[in-house]
Amino acid sequence: MSTVLTGASYVDEIENALALSLCFSTFLLFLLLLKWRKTKALLEVTEGMKKTLEGEGNRLFDFLHMLGIALEEDHSASTLHREIVDGVKEVVSSKGGALYLLSGSGRYLLPKHISKKCPLLIGLPMEVFEKTGGDMDVLKSHVQLSKVPAGEGMLGSVLSAGVPQKVDDVKYHEAFNDAFLHYEGDVTAMLAPLTYGGRDLGVLAVARPIKEGLFTTSEFTLFRSASEQAAFALGNATIHQEAGEKRKIEGELRTAQQVQQVLLPKGKPEVLGYEIEGLNRPARMISGDYYDYIDLGEGRWGIAIADVSGKGVAAGLLMAMCRSVLRAELRRGTDPLSAVSQVNKLMFNDIKEDSFVSLALYIINEENGHVQLVRAGHDKAPIYRKSTDSIEWVKPPGLAIGLDDGVVFDRITRLHEFDLEEGDTLLLYTDGVTEANNLAEDEFGAERMVEILKESSSEGVESVLKNLMKSINSFVSGALQSDDITLIAVQKK
Numbered sequence: 062m063s064t065v066l067t068g069a070s071y072v073d074e075i076e077n078a079l080a081l082s083l084c085f086s087t088f089l090l091f092l093l094l095l096k097w098r099k100t101k102a103l104l105e106v107t108e109g110m111k112k113t114l115e116g117e118g119n120r121l122f123d124f125l126h127m128l129g130i131a132l133e134e135d136h137s138a139s140t141l142h143r144e145i146v147d148g149v150k151e152v153v154s155s156k157g158g159a160l161y162l163l164s165g166s167g168r169y170l171l172p173k174h175i176s177k178k179c180p181l182l183i184g185l186p187m188e189v190f191e192k193t194g195g196d197m198d199v200l201k202s203h204v205q206l207s208k209v210p211a212g213e214g215m216l217g218s219v220l221s222a223g224v225p226q227k228v229d230d231v232k233y234h235e236a237f238n239d240a241f242l243h244y245e246g247d248v249t250a251m252l253a254p255l256t257y258g259g260r261d262l263g264v265l266a267v268a269r270p271i272k273e274g275l276f277t278t279s280e281f282t283l284f285r286s287a288s289e290q291a292a293f294a295l296g297n298a299t300i301h302q303e304a305g306e307k308r309k310i311e312g313e314l315r316t317a318q319q320v321q322q323v324l325l326p327k328g329k330p331e332v333l334g335y336e337i338e339g340l341n342r343p344a345r346m347i348s349g350d351y352y353d354y355i356d357l358g359e360g361r362w363g364i365a366i367a368d369v370s371g372k373g374v375a376a377g378l379l380m381a382m383c384r385s386v387l388r389a390e391l392r393r394g395t396d397p398l399s400a401v402s403q404v405n406k407l408m409f410n411d412i413k414e415d416s417f418v419s420l421a422l423y424i425i426n427e428e429n430g431h432v433q434l435v436r437a438g439h440d441k442a443p444i445y446r447k448s449t450d451s452i453e454w455v456k457p458p459g460l461a462i463g464l465d466d467g468v469v470f471d472r473i474t475r476l477h478e479f480d481l482e483e484g485d486t487l488l489l490y491t492d493g494v495t496e497a498n499n500l501a502e503d504e505f506g507a508e509r510m511v512e513i514l515k516e517s518s519s520e521g522v523e524s525v526l527k528n529l530m531k532s533i534n535s536f537v538s539g540a541l542q543s544d545d546i547t548l549i550a551v552q553k554k
Contacts, residue, residue: 124148124287141298142174145265145291150176152287153251153280155267161209161216162255162263162295169208170216170263180248180268183207183214184237216252216264225253225288227281230271247271251281253288257296265291324384330354332362333427338522339549340530342493342542349376350491350547351384355391360427363391366439366549367420368491375416382408383418383462397424398476401435405462405470412463419461421489423551430553432487434477437462437470440492443511445518447484452511455479455487481553486518486525489551493544497533500540505533522550 146158157179161170183204209216215236219226228234231248250268254261265288269276276284329337332354339352349370355363367383369376386407390400401422408418421439425432438461444453457477460470481487490510497505513532517525526548533546 124152124290138298139174141294145294146174146176149265149267149284149287149291153267153276153284155251155276156180156269156273158265158267160263160265163211163261164208167261168211170211170220171208172205173263175205180231180246180250180270181244182216182231182250182252182266182268183209184244215250216266219252219266220254220261220264223254223256225251225281225285227251227276229275231268249275251276251284253285255288255292255295257292257299260296262292262295262299324381325351326354330356330362332425333360334430334554335425335427336522336552336554337364337549338526340526340547342530342546344493344542344545347374347377348545348547349380350493350545351380352489352547352549353384353388355388357391357424362425362427363397364423364425364489364549364551365420366489366491366547367418368439368493368545368547369418370416379408379412379416379418382411383420387420387422396476397422397433397435398474401437401462401474402467402471405437405460405465406467408463409466417461417463423487423489425551430481432479432481434479435459435474436477437474438464440490440495442490443488443507443514444479444481445486445488445511445514446482447486447518448482450515452515481551483553484518485553486514486522487551488514488525489547489549491545491547493542493546494529494533494548496544497537497546498540498543499537505536509536518552522552525550525552 142160142162146160149155150158157176159175159179159182160173162173163169164171181204211217212221213236215228215231215234218234218236228250231237231250232244232246237244247270248268249271250266252264252266255263255265267276267284325341326339337354339354341348341350341352343350349368351365351367351369353363353365355365357363365384365387367380369379369383383404386404387400390403391397395403401420404420412418417438419439420437421442422435422437423432424434434455434457436455436457436459438459441454441456444455445451446453455477457475459474462470464470488510495505495507495510499505509532510529513528514525517528529548530546
């Protein structure tokens with residue numbers, strides 16, 4: 062059965078359909094409006110975040126730029142420390158910051174720069190608070206001078222942990238659970254250990270009152286990045302400083318070496334009836350060995366050779382002292398045994414317990430080939446006797462200088478006398494010759510030395526020393542020289 066619509070009912074149907082369509086359209090418009098408003102809000106938030114991120118990026122870039130300039134211009138350490146703290150403060154919009162660096166011993170964290178508005182970052186003993194009456198300005202002055210044990214407190218815990226920390230409320234940090242320490246203030250902080258090349262440098266921190274807002278995750282990320290760059294800058298600055306100090310020390314050592322060379326003989330002594338040649342080759346820039354020729358007048362010459370235990374600057378200073386005292390005593394006309402005894406007495410109090418000086422003093426008489434010897438603990442000396450083509454060792458008793466205040470020294474040490482005949486060659490040396498090591502750690506030894514002495518004596522003293530050094534160089538074959546080498550050859554014409 063079909064339904065027949067009249068004109069009126071048809072119009073009503075059309076009106077109902079239009080009304081339904083209008084309602085649906087209105088609903089869609091409402092949904093679109095909501096979506097538009099949400100999209101607009103999201104766009105506004107995104108734009109705000111974009112500006113925030115751009116601001117953070119710009120601040121971090123400015124910080125890195127500042128570090129680059131500081132390293133290029135070779136700023137002083139104090140200036141670099143201040144710029145790092147001020148720069149990190151700007152990056153994270155913090156009220157205050159502090160930089161603590163490890164002491165040379167590594168036992169303490171020392172405050173290198175603490176900004177004026179930086180809240181306290183360390184706990185203080187209760188008696189300090191009581192004495193200062195809690196005056197924050199006085200407390201901050203105290204903190205500026207306080208060194209922190211490297212393994213203690215909030216700073217020490219961050220250094221030990223090796224990772225940055227964000228501390229929402231400092232007073233609740235586990236480091237302040239100690240009943241003997243007191244922490245004052247409502248402070249939030251971020252701290253980071255500073256390391257470079259596997260080496261701990263210190264701790265960088267920023268802080269502000271909690272009422273100004275806790276540090277955000279975004280600020281913590283920025284802080285970690287900035288602290289890594291600060292550690293890199295500090296590490297490079299330290300290396301640069303150490304290199305500069307090393308260059309300065311090397312320059313001073315070169316100057317000391319030049320001064321020491323002035324103290325050594327400039328050439329051969331003109332001793333009638335004798336040919337004499339000497340050399341000194343330090344293991345380092347400064348030698349602990351020394352040799353000397355001393356004109357005593359009336360045809361008498363003193364020849365001294367000595368070896369200070371140890372090497373480097375300390376040994377060089379003792380060498381210079383020994384030379385001066387011995388020369389002064391001999392030129393006063395003191396006999397050789399008394400002169401060496403006086404050297405021991407005067408130097409005893411200035412030589413450390415683990416140091417000593419071995420010395421041999423020979424007094425040669427030009428007229429008759431007579432030689433006097435005082436051997437204060439020095440190596441025994443070989444004499445090549447031309448008439449018998451043999452080696453004779455000269456080894457009278459004697460105690461090294463600096464081991465005794467004089468009682469034992471004077472009882473043991475004796476004056477020994479012998480003669481040199483025409484063609485005889487006396488060889489004086491320090492143990493850097495016989496103890497020269499090759500790569501297999503074998504020693505050159507006395508046998509090789511005296512063999513070369515026998516073979517070369519007929520060619521003169523220059524050949525003796527030249528052939529000895531050539532043989533030593535060949536023996537060690539690239540091994541580093543471990544001790545100073547000093548040689549003197551004396552031949553009776």
